[in-house]
Amino acid sequence: MRFEDGSTMRLYRQTVEDFSLYPGREMDAQELRKLQEAAGAMSAKMRAIRILSAASVSKSDLQRRLVHKGEDPRQAQAAVQWLEDMSLLDDRQTAYQVVQRCISKGYGIARAKQALYEKRIPKDLWEEALADYPEQTEPIVAFLRNRLGSDWDKKDLQRAIDALLRRGHSYHDIRRGLDRLSVDTEDFPEE
Numbered sequence: 537m538r539f540e541d542g543s544t545m546r547l548y549r550q551t552v553e554d555f556s557l558y559p560g561r562e563m564d565a566q567e568l569r570k571l572q573e574a575a576g577a578m579s580a581k582m583r584a585i586r587i588l589s590a591a592s593v594s595k596s597d598l599q600r601r602l603v604h605k606g607e608d609p610r611q612a613q614a615a616v617q618w619l620e621d622m623s624l625l626d627d628r629q630t631a632y633q634v635v636q637r638c639i640s641k642g643y644g645i646a647r648a649k650q651a652l653y654e655k656r657i658p659k660d661l662w663e664e665a666l667a668d669y670p671e672q673t674e675p676i677v678a679f680l681r682n683r684l685g686s687d688w689d690k691k692d693l694q695r696a697i698d699a700l701l702r703r704g705h706s707y708h709d710i711r712r713g714l715d716r717l718s719v720d721t722e723d724f725p726e727e
Contacts, residue, residue, distance in 0.1 A: 545571075548578045580607040580615035588619060592633045595625055596656040631657045631665035638704075642675040647704020672705060676713030679703075693719065 602612035619625040638648035683696040
């Protein structure tokens with residue numbers, strides 16, 4: 537929408553229809569403020585939907601992203617509440633999705649906790665989401681077999697161990713994987 541002074545305002549079709557806007561329509565100051573408020577609210581909702589459709593996000597993370605993208609904090613909060621009221625935004629479900637993604641990538645539980653933290657999932661949901669985290673020996677063994685191949689030396693082994701640590705596996709779990717492959721773990725740290 538273009539105003540007489542040359543300024544413009546981007547509007548969604550719903551807002552244009554709600555205010556019965558057409559070229560040349562006159563507006564008083566109060567009506568303009570209402571239009572600006574409605575346009576901001578619609579912008580926050582549409583941006584929230586785009587963010588939510590692209591990635592799993594928590595309520596807190598979505599609100600932070602909206603404000604970071606320039607939405608008014610009140611309107612960002614209202615957009616998050618709107619999505620939650622429509623059952624499109626659920627931190628518990630997001631926590632499960634994040635954990636399942638970590639499991640499918642072969643990450644250890646420490647990396648899953650880091651992912652939950654990064655997604656701003658409330659800590660009280662972590663325990664429930666991580667409760668069924670599977671035993672990681674098999675993924676570790678598969679990773680080591682793939683990484684080391686048949687001709688490896690101590691340096692290759694150390695690189696593979698470091699990679700597993702970065703993927704969130706504990707020394708204890710890595711030791712079990714190495715034992716399964718009959719690799720000498722005498723010099724391997726306990727924790």
